[in-house]
Amino acid sequence: MLALKAEKISKQYRLGQVGTGTLSHDLNRFWHQIRGKEDPYLKIGEANDRTSKGTSDYVWSLRDINFEIEQGDAVGIIGRNGAGKSTLLKLLSKVTKPTTGKIYTNGRIASLLEVGTGFHPEMTGRENIFLNGAILGMTRKEIKRKFDEIVDFSGVERYIDTPVKRYSSGMYVRLAFAVAAHLESEILIVDEVLAVGDADFQKKCLGKMGDVSRGEGRTVLFVSHNIAAVKNLCQKGILLKDGNLITQGAIEKVINTYDLEFISKDKNFKIEYPVQPELDMQLLHAELHKPSSHNRLFTNNVLNFEFTIDVRIPVPNSYITIDVKDKNDELIYWTSDYTTERFIKNEKGIFKVQCIFPQYLLSSGFYYITFAIYSPSSNKISHHQPEFKISFEIEEHEDSFLQKFGIVRPGKIGIESSWKSESLL
Template identity: 50%
Template sequence: MTVVVRVENVSKKYQLGNIGTQSLKGDFNRWWARMRGKEDPFAKIGDESQHQNGEFWALKDINFEVKQGEAVGIIGKNGAGKSTLLKILSRITNPTIGNVKIKGRIASLLEVGTGFNPDLTGRDNIFLNGAILGMTKREIAAKFDEIVDFSGIEKFIDTPVKRYSSGMYVRLAFAVAAHLESEILILDEVLAVGDTEFQKKCLGKMDDVAHKQGRTILFVSHSMQAVTTLTNTCIFLKNGQLKSQGFTQEVIKGYLQSDPSALEQLIYIDSPSNLEPKVTKVEIESSESSNSQAYGKPMTILFNISTPSPIKSAALSFQVMNSMDQPVTHLLVMDSEIPIARKSGLFELQCHIPKVRLYPGNYTLKVHFADRFSKQKYQTIERICPFEVGVYGEIRDYYWGTGNAMYVEDCDWSVVCMDQYSKV
């Protein structure tokens, strides 16, 4: 398969502490402080690079290749160098050291405001972006209605984009990047802005672009569910260095294990209230570490509930949501089945699943807490406790193909003997 992106020994250096000091006096003061072994007088508070002559390496010796039709995730904490790398790939900035070779047209959505002329209307910016990609006016016009319909901002398409809200802006920007004919699509946190419904549309469109249209995608996100759904391979950046690359699920597992703050996100915690009942903790006990769950193995979900006053008929339920935020299964327990919160205090409930049959992928929980007798809804908690279901030691390639199913049903097969065919 053809290599369309090749990154060779790429490093990017920024000079810190120089803003407003580009003068003979400023340069002399910095030099004199350095000669006396003192700190840079213009360095920012908390600048860890001040002992390196004000140099900050956002990227250091990055090497990787992306082949045509691949969908590659790029993950890491804030400040890891993800956005800097995408800016270099998009030709917005140049590397200090190294080379980037790209084969094909690139459409980028890096941040709200990138790629649009604020004084032009939405309509004009669609045609401008298409022209930059080398498309003819007729080709852009053929995609125009589809772009506008997807963005959902038909009423404002002839309004200058500088008057758009950030949500409207990213709607149109994503629609343009995803629908115009580029061989390579570069996306940076496109799910960070916009409502839930539009985020679902984005995920659906990116899945279509990646798996059906065969275009190359480089995708940065803090959503491990989205990265796992959309990409097959992944790159993990830490402090500007490439820590690991390979199959997405393996790289994400290593990232979660190396980052304590990422592990904290796997457990939902809230403070008790003296005024109303609350779910104060939700935790998954999975078969593997870091909320990784082997298909066919048991799983336990723990719930802590705080109740300042008794509840007559409490009900607790949760839905397992897939990476497209669609419910896959719904589990419920009621006070009529086991006593729940009949007295004030703190309670812990356990839901034990003997054999998880969810299809391989990434999931979250959506928890509901209510009083069925009074019909009062206390809480609905969404997108918590992300976990991954994987298959280990299973060879049935067609069975576990991407998008084949949501869960696997238990079944028994048998052979029914039939009379052997004989010639007349």
């Protein structure tokens, strides 16, 4: 049975101040309507690319989106910022109407698009639970039956009779998620709410959404930039780019397409940092030396990193630190030069420093690397610009673990341990 269906839905927005300088557009649109002509402003417009300046006052946040979602499906909607994910959820939640196309829904929808969606700040947590239930079309008796479970899940029992305007953002989102997940809607729509909560709450939310989908047979739509969370929760996925639907289907297929479409194009082997003369010490240059002329790296390659450091005022006990993160932004390896002779701390000058990762340290996958200069004795970070990253992909080589044993090596660290055995008989 279908829970949601979208037929050629599009959403167009006008840039600038709404209601200012639009009289000519309104008259032009009206003139076309009375003549039975197509709206002229639906023909123009550009993709919603935030990185470039356009020539039109209109942009398409979504364009000709088609999909069907079965009852009980957990669907992850992924894509970069500006892809149209939140706009799509607003259309499905009926917060706004599509410019063109139709949306068919089967059942009540509970949505959590922003922290405290549907909450009245002057009302208490208790009153807002009943308000949200009423908005969903539930009776007071139905809400009462779920009330204790909602409060227990949210962990804000002590403040349940306090106006929610006095809640912290964490308390707000805990209660808002608890209400959306526990009230008896057939479709649950969640947009990046987990970014606000702590790690324990995020885990609790993912577990609840899994129960809602698999255990209760309700439909879940989940937007997140945490690909690991999407993969863990969802069986199906939708990938958006610049307002267009790139692919849909099994979540593994969608994530692989996302990797190929975006991440694999992000390979960057060199960083040139902007000069910041106010810093005592700073990185000027960082580079991963490629073992060959092409951009491909293999698990049996030695990774050679080289840095240029400007020491203007030596900071005692300074270390270069390296963070290695995977495509899900999870830290999987950290290293520092603290075990080596640190010549850069005692004198001014510009120095070259090298760091070598041995063969098989990292298994196949895509990685981001950031660098910093840190002094633990003074608890001072001399230089850290996490937006500057070296990024690369590692592939299995022809004599790989896969070739030897017929399976892809699990985990992110690929370096071998030393094993030995002896007979005890």
